[in-house]
Amino acid sequence: MKVKVISVLEDNYMYLVIDEQSKEAIAIDPAVPHRLLEIVSREGVRLTALLTTHHHWDHARGNDALVKELPELRVYGGDDRIPGLTDKVTHGQELKFNAINVRCLFTPCHTSGHMCYFTWEDDCTDSPAVFTGDTLFIGGCGRFFEGTVEQMYHNLTEVLGTLPLDTKIFCGHEYTIKNLKFASLVEPENEKARDDDDKPTVPSTLLEEFEYNPFLRLSEESVQKFTGKTDPIEVLRVLRKEKDNFKKPKERVLPHAMLALEWGLLRP
Ligand code: GBP
Ligand code: ZN
Numbered sequence: 680m681k682v683k684v685i686s687v688l689e690d691n692y693m694y695l696v697i698d699e700q701s702k703e704a705i706a707i708d709p710a711v712p713h714r715l716l717e718i719v720s721r722e723g724v725r726l727t728a729l730l731t732t733h734h735h736w737d738h739a740r741g742n743d744a745l746v747k748e749l750p751e752l753r754v755y756g757g758d759d760r761i762p763g764l765t766d767k768v769t770h771g772q773e774l775k776f777n778a779i780n781v782r783c784l785f786t787p788c789h790t791s792g793h794m795c796y797f798t799w800e801d802d803c804t805d806s807p808a809v810f811t812g813d814t815l816f817i818g819g820c821g822r823f824f825e826g827t828v829e830q831m832y833h834n835l836t837e838v839l840g841t842l843p844l845d846t847k848i849f850c851g852h853e854y855t856i857k858n859l860k861f862a863s864l865v866e867p868e869n870e871k872a873r874d875d876d877d878k879p880t881v882p883s884t885l886l887e888e889f890e891y892n893p894f895l896r897l898s899e900e901s902v903q904k905f906t907g908k909t910d911p912i913e914v915l916r917v918l919r920k921e922k923d924n925f926k927k928p929k930e931r932v933l934p935h936a937m938l939a940l941e942w943g944l945l946r947p
Contacts, residue, residue, distance in 0.1 A: 680779055680800040682808060682849065683718055684881055687711040690853045691737050692881060694810060695719065695726075696798065701777040703727050707796065707810045708738040708851060712745045728753045728776060732812025732851060733790040734760035757785055758792025768794060778803070786814040786834040788826030797842060808847040808882065815839055816850045817883045818858030818872075820894040822923065828916045835895055836911075839885070847882035855880050858892075861925050865893040865918070866901040893918055 683695040687710055694707040695718055704724040708731060709715040719726050729752060731739050739756075742763035746752050754763040755774065768774070770785035784795040795814055799807035813821035814834055823831055862872035871891040888895050896902050897911040897918075906917035 680798070680803065680805060680808075682847075682882075683722070684849070685711075685714060685718060686853065687714055688737055692849065692851060692853065693741075694849055695722070695724075696779060696808075697722060697724050698777040698779050698800075703777050705730060705776050705779065705781075706745075707849070708732055708812065709741040709745060710737055710739070712741040712748070715741065715745070716748065726752065728755060728774075729763075730781065730794075730796050730810070731756035731758075731761045731764075732795065732810065732814075733793040734758045734762075735790065735813070738812065738851060755783075756792070757783070757794035758790065760792065784809075784838050786811075786838055788823050788830040788834060789813040789821035791825040793821075795839065797846070806845040806847055806884070807843060808849055809839065809842060809885075810849050811839065812851040815848065815888070815892075815894075816852060816858055817848065817855040817880060817888070818862050818892050819854055819922065820892075820919070821851075823919060828912055828919065831919070832897075832912050832915050835915075836897075840895060842885055844884065844886040844889075846885045848885060848888060849882050853880055861922055862891055862893050864925070865905045865921075866891075866896070866899070868901060 681697040685693045687693055691710055693709045695704050697704040702724045704726050705728040706715055739761050742754055746763045754765045755768050756764050757768055768783040772783045774781040778801040780799050782797040784797055786793050786795050793814055796810045859874040863874050866872045893902050897914040903909050906914045908914045908917055
């Protein structure tokens with residue numbers, strides 16, 4: 680199983696997953712059809728299915744054009760708002776595309792019909808992979824547009840957090856640098872939360888995420904201290920609220936500098 684990572688639009692990822700034996704492939708969130716088709720033909724593979732994580736246009740808007748081009752395509756997803764949907768999937772449902780196995784994981788909250796897709800290959804020693812759309816990012820998580828903190832807690836701890844630790848994480852957006860800036864604000868003492876530019880983008884692994892992603896570290900004392908809460912759901916609620924407001928890190932520093940000036944601690 681080979682995963683081609685394709686950067687599109689401002690900061691989205693779409694993915695082409697290839698079964699090298701059969702030369703058949705499936706795509707995850709193919710938002711820019713002509714880019715996908717270019718790669719499909721360059722790789723010499725046959726595209727058989729689209730897996731859509733959620734209905735947002737920057738993930739799902741390519742479906743119609745692809746189905747027009749390749750009318751046999753199956754379109755999987757968990758939300759009726761997904762264009763071209765042919766197969767609505769449910770939690771735990773397993774799909775098979777030659778040697779590629781997919782388990783659908785229902786993770787509502789970013790949108791009410793969000794699905795993640797856990798994949799592994801038959802008779803293969805490779806690590807499994809999970810396509811997390813806008814539920815889990817490298818170093819962060821998705822906004823709660825259509826769901827509750829309780830749902831995201833369940834998604835992060837029970838659904839994604841219990842996958843094998845070596846599972847590769849392929850997410851829907853490249854937000855890593857900004858997420859790690861927030862992570863090092865939450866846990867300044869956590870070496871792993873540093874916002875070095877050479878930090879991995881996709882894929883990371885679940886084990887790595889447990890080391891620096893504050894949204895998967897709700898029981899850590901440092902994260903509890905930052906949020907002023909101990910109940911993990913409350914910790915998550917505060918973390919998400921802080922991240923929603925975490926726009927321009929410099930603005931957070933500025934008021935302190937102004938105060939220091941006022942107090943005569945700094946020379947203008
Ligand atoms: C930033 O802060 O860098 N660019 C901004 C954030 C996923 S995309 C943009 C943002 O809010 N991104 C969404 C998110 O969940 N971010 C996690 C975070 O900020 O921590 N989207 O494109 C977003 O889902 C969208 C599309 C949203 C259609 C609503 C509709 Br309707
Ligand atoms: Zn989204």
